[in-house]
Amino acid sequence: MEERTSLIKIKPKNYSDGEIVKVDFMVMHPMETGMRKDKKTGEIVPAQYINNVKFNYNGKLISSMKVWESVSVNPVFTIAMKVAGQGKLTVTFTDSTGESSENSIMIQPKG
Amino acid sequence: MQRRDFFKTLGTAAVVGATLPVMGMAAEEKKKGPNEFSYNQAVSAITGGKTAEKSDKVHLKVPEIAENGAVVPVTVEVDSPMTAHDYVEEIHILDTKNSNSRCVDAFFTPANGKAFLSTRIKLGGTQDVVALVKLNNGTYLIATQNVKVTIGGCG
Numbered sequence: 001m002e003e004r005t006s007l008i009k010i011k012p013k014n015y016s017d018g019e020i021v022k023v024d025f026m027v028m029h030p031m032e033t034g035m036r037k038d039k040k041t042g043e044i045v046p047a048q049y050i051n052n053v054k055f056n057y058n059g060k061l062i063s064s065m066k067v068w069e070s071v072s073v074n075p076v077f078t079i080a081m082k083v084a085g086q087g088k089l090t091v092t093f094t095d096s097t098g099e100s101s102e103n104s105i106m107i108q109p110k111g
Numbered sequence: 112m113q114r115r116d117f118f119k120t121l122g123t124a125a126v127v128g129a130t131l132p133v134m135g136m137a138a139e140e141k142k143k144g145p146n147e148f149s150y151n152q153a154v155s156a157i158t159g160g161k162t163a164e165k166s167d168k169v170h171l172k173v174p175e176i177a178e179n180g181a182v183v184p185v186t187v188e189v190d191s192p193m194t195a196h197d198y199v200e201e202i203h204i205l206d207t208k209n210s211n212s213r214c215v216d217a218f219f220t221p222a223n224g225k226a227f228l229s230t231r232i233k234l235g236g237t238q239d240v241v242a243l244v245k246l247n248n249g250t251y252l253i254a255t256q257n258v259k260v261t262i263g264g265c266g
Contacts, residue, residue: 062219063220064217067216070209070211070234072231072232075231078228080223080225082222
């Protein structure tokens with residue numbers, strides 16, 4: 001199984017407890033629709049797109065997404081999140097071929 | 112063969128040669144994707160037949176003219192206190208003309224603090240982008256904006 005490069009960013013970088021921050025989740029993923037033809041071989045590239053993204057904060061599901069093939073290549077998903085103490089934010093995603101991967105970031109509010 | 116006959120046949124060949132690839136492309140467009148949802152099907156699948164109200168509470172941000180249909184940034188923000196009794200449950204991003212009208216269905220909880228969703232979608236041509244929002248009391252709100260696409264992004 002190929003590991004997908006993914007990245008989680010919290011905006012702004014410095015935040016305090018109780019603040020509402022934005023969470024950017026980016027993945028390197030081809031998001032094939034199953035309708036595109038390979039220009040060299042002329043064959044249809046099989047569909048492979050992310051269909052599920054889950055945001056877990058301290059083991060509690062805060063947000064989930066059902067994603068379809070109309071989302072761009074190398075997708076970025078941004079949501080808002082309320083900081084509630086120190087903890088771990090884990091983002092899990094699966095794609096239509098059953099491939100899944102996860103990434104996590106430590107939430108450390110200042111002050 | 113006379114000179115003018117020769118040019119006539121040459122002309123017909125050129126016309127045939129030019130039209131054939133166009134016909135080929137038209138056939139390609141009918142290819143089916145993995146999921147087929149027309150806009151109306153998608154809306155009824157989400158709302159279950161309920162009507163969605165147009166609302167100023169839903170802020171949909173999409174560029175009016177997208178130069179590249181492969182990457183169209185979409186931002187949806189909903190005015191909501193996001194408390195346990197009053198929060199936004201779902202935000203759906205839809206379009207009206209892609210072969211699959213559904214782009215993202217996002218589900219939220221009060222822990223989000225703010226109903227905000229931003230992503231980038233592919234648009235096959237000039238069409239409307241729609242944000243369909245479900246509140247926790249079961250009402251649906253909707254916001255629409257037309258996007259002019261100069262270069263299609265599907266394929």
